[in-house]
Amino acid sequence: MAKIEGIRIKNFRSLKDVTLGRLWNQQKSEPLTPMTVVIGKNGVGKSTLFDVFGFLADALKVGVEEACDSRGRGGFKKIRSQGQSGAIEFEIYYKEDGNARPITYEIFINIDESGRPFVQKERLRQRRKNQTRGWPFSFLVLNDGKGVVWKGEGKNIDEDKKEFDLNDFLKSLVEEESKETEIVELSDKRKLGIATLGSLKQHPRISAFRQFIEGWYLSYFEPNSARSLPLAGPQKHLNIKGDNIGNVVQFMEREHKARFQKVLDRIAKKIPGINKIDTDETADGRLLLRFNDKGFHDPFYAQQMSDGTLKVFAYLLLLEDPTPPPFLCIEEPENGLYHKLLETLAIEFRAHATGRKDGSQVFITTHQPYFVDALEPNEVWILEKGADGFSAIRRASDDELVKNMVAEGLPLGGLWYSDYLDAR
CATH class of the missing domain: 3.40.50.300 (P-loop containing nucleotide triphosphate hydrolases)
Structure with a gap:
């Protein structure tokens, strides 16, 4: 069974920049547990965090423009964090099963000159077998609806570059005449690449990720x-x-x-x-x-x-x-x-x-x-509102005092009620 090990959210309402669990470049962090519970006072962003998953599921199904307007969200400008001019970003780090190499999915959503939401960037990447260092191999890369997709494992090209240059990448691919790659261009930049390519048999990893999101309840x-x-x-x-x-x-x-x-x-x-x-x-x-x-x-x-x-x-x-x-x-x-x-x-x-x-x-x-x-403390994340109006999140198990008190038999909910979980 597939499992999300971590998620990062940027510029989505009060979630200006929050991370839960482990990401591909934060391997020292503990992954999300099979059951993850987010607690917090009214108005700190719990409903917004819940809606992150709803938004992604809607975006896959109907595209990002409709997703921005669905379920009373009010459009892109309403859901982008106040005062921010960059894209709304999501990063999901997940495993298809317990023994699989984790896959990272990244999506950037912005507005075009006409004010219409579109998928600015989209990427799926995974480390190769036996690869423990360096940047994971990107087997789907789309910028403004244009990019490259790999049918198989593909070959490492420019993986150690921090910034990905699509034109240089395409040039190197043409030189290699790789039979495992396809240059693709989507007809509608408001639709997710994984929605289109994930329906094709020759892209099993993309298809598996699409089915994973489609299966969310x-x-x-x-x-x-x-x-x-x-x-x-x-x-x-x-x-x-x-x-x-x-x-x-x-x-x-x-x-x-x-x-x-x-x-x-x-x-x-x-x-x-x-x-x-x-x-x-x-x-x-x-x-x-x-x-x-x-x-x-x-x-x-x-x-x-x-x-x-x-x-x-x-x-x-x-x-x-x-x-x-x-x-x-x-x-x-x-x-x-x-x-x-x-x-x-x-x-x-x-x-x-x-x-x-x-x-x-x-x-x-x-x-x-x-x-x-x-x-248990490692199952619980505490969401709070900062002085700047944006949400911050931390794991209850990061507080040694809380861990020790629970280990002594004190219930975690009682500690929360007594304000022991408040930021100190």
């Missing part, structure tokens, strides 16, 4: 959406709003009874009284999600259930997906939940991220100490 769960009445018909995966939750129940009941029973068993422990969840089809083919409480003869339907019950059920159903997403991103899962459920929910997320060979990497933002009580 960003939860925009809405209890009212889960109360809707969709048309009957089993569906494999929960969608981002949860309005097909009944369809997923149909699928799990039919195809994965044992897995679904696990969900019911865990629901029964967390929400007393519920002993069965199933579906009922109306005369016009609509689907009702039905909850049976052992204390009552008649079932309750989703329309009558609390937001918290629907949310816990949706999360547990998501974690039991037979083919889970590689990356699971959830903003403030505590909303609407009883506080004593939060610690056990955090344990459920970690068990999924670490206990399954194909489990998702989990990224969560929260401001609830009860949730943080179940976490």
Whole structure:
């Protein structure tokens, strides 16, 4: 299962320049853990950090111009950090699996003379086998929609140069007449190169990265959406709003009874009284999600259930997906939940991220100490607002005092509540 080891964000709203985890040129830093949780006060940028992943997923799907306008972002000038004139930059350092050589993806988004967002630069690079020093080999390089892509491993050319000169690079390629390279030019600079080239069989590494991002699950769960009445018909995966939750129940009941029973068993422990969840089809083919409480003869339907019950059920159903997403991103899962459920929910997320060979990497933002009580210092990042108005981030495990106090048995959420995690 692919895993993000680190990410750098520049000029994206309040995230003027923040890095989480390990990058290709910061190998002494610890990589992100299978479950990463970002905490902080209101207004420090947690939602912005969550939206970084949403923005990248949208950019891959619809292009950078539409991504800048989608989900109420307000356009490029609204999302570029105030006072900055450079490009919005993202760098992702990830592994396709545990033994693979890490790959770095870099993208620079700017505006043209007409004020339209476009992809200014895009690059994928990876160290060669047995290469431990020097700059990783770039197997995709695009500047203003023009560049070079390698079908295979390619050959090192100008890798030790800090600044990449595309014209010199193209000239050296022509001289070598390399059969492993293609000179490419995109028809639309607003679209990502990985979106186009990642659909071609001859570029497996690009294709794998494209599929990795396409597989991300960003939860925009809405209890009212889960109360809707969709048309009957089993569906494999929960969608981002949860309005097909009944369809997923149909699928799990039919195809994965044992897995679904696990969900019911865990629901029964967390929400007393519920002993069965199933579906009922109306005369016009609509689907009702039905909850049976052992204390009552008649079932309750989703329309009558609390937001918290629907949310816990949706999360547990998501974690039991037979083919889970590689990356699971959830903003403030505590909303609407009883506080004593939060610690056990955090344990459920970690068990999924670490206990399954194909489990998702989990990224969560929260401001609830009860949730943080179940976490280790290396899993927690503290987001704060600096004096300049921009966000800064640090790992809780970087503070030796905090590490020692947790090692002595003090819960991390309690330390946060008591201000021990504040910058000193």
